Amino acid sequence: MTSHTPTTPDEPGPGTGSGGDRGISRKTLLRAAVAAGATVPLLATGGIALARDAARANDGRTLTPTPYCDDGDDLTPDQMEGPYFKPNSPLRTSLVTPGTPGTPLTVSGYVFGRNCVPLSGVLLDFWQADTNGTYDMAGYTFRGHQFSDSTGAFTLKTVVPGLYPGRTRHIHVKVQAPGKPVLTTQLYFPGEPRNSTDMIFDPALLMNVRGAGNGKEGTFDFVLNVDGGTGPTHPPTDPPTDPPTDPPSGTWATGHAYTAGDRVTYGGRSYRCLQAHTAMTGWEPPNVPALWAPES
Numbered sequence: 001m002t003s004h005t006p007t008t009p010d011e012p013g014p015g016t017g018s019g020g021d022r023g024i025s026r027k028t029l030l031r032a033a034v035a036a037g038a039t040v041p042l043l044a045t046g047g048i049a050l051a052r053d054a055a056r057a058n059d060g061r062t063l064t065p066t067p068y069c070d071d072g073d074d075l076t077p078d079q080m081e082g083p084y085f086k087p088n089s090p091l092r093t094s095l096v097t098p099g100t101p102g103t104p105l106t107v108s109g110y111v112f113g114r115n116c117v118p119l120s121g122v123l124l125d126f127w128q129a130d131t132n133g134t135y136d137m138a139g140y141t142f143r144g145h146q147f148s149d150s151t152g153a154f155t156l157k158t159v160v161p162g163l164y165p166g167r168t169r170h171i172h173v174k175v176q177a178p179g180k181p182v183l184t185t186q187l188y189f190p191g192e193p194r195n196s197t198d199m200i201f202d203p204a205l206l207m208n209v210r211g212a213g214n215g216k217e218g219t220f221d222f223v224l225n226v227d228g229g230t231g232p233t234h235p236p237t238d239p240p241t242d243p244p245t246d247p248p249s250g251t252w253a254t255g256h257a258y259t260a261g262d263r264v265t266y267g268g269r270s271y272r273c274l275q276a277h278t279a280m281t282g283w284e285p286p287n288v289p290a291l292w293a294p295e296s
């Protein structure tokens, strides 16, 4: 494996960031509980919580449900991509095998629109350094993309990324709802000494992290600048105004599993597949630049 150990930060050097945990995840979780409705368990206390919070609720705290969603004043902030992104990552939710060195880490959460509507089919493309702080630039180690499920949930199995010069500990991710702009951002770990000296660090992007056996569990909920009306509860109903033609290379079709490099036509134009995925309504090639590149 050819790899690259950064000798300089993938962003500008240290500055004066702020440390400490954040408080919005709880708020977001409670919005999720309301938005998810029947899929959310009720605690014995009568409060609403997501399943992953039930263990913490057993410590005696009572969770207070948020009775409504607001206007989405805490969108997930964007962050720079850095130099180590590679397109065409594999479709997978696990970046590790039983022998992968490092502290096991599971990152899970939900993707929401502005109005607290869970968004399904959202592309999440993760990349990170290995436990030694090295990015694989020749292959796809510690790179993978997935799509949020019907409840807006995602789960990533990986290891805690190692540190490299100039940056605090972080995981990169691109998040894109079908037909919407790409959010490029980074997730951070609480309690890291470098959080206070990394000028890129943003406490709004801190995961909640706790120990789990010999590893760790992190949670984070993304809030995209997307209207709830474009979420899974309101699938697009208007047919394309420019119907597909019948090209020799195949017309784009829902339900078809495409791999990187596949070529299709849609609306009279040719497109090349950038990332493996199964096509679904809302992911028409013009709508998802992360999946399809026009060729003409």
Ligand SMILES: [Fe+2]
Pocket: 010, 082, 084, 167, 170, 172
């Ligand atoms: Fe990085």
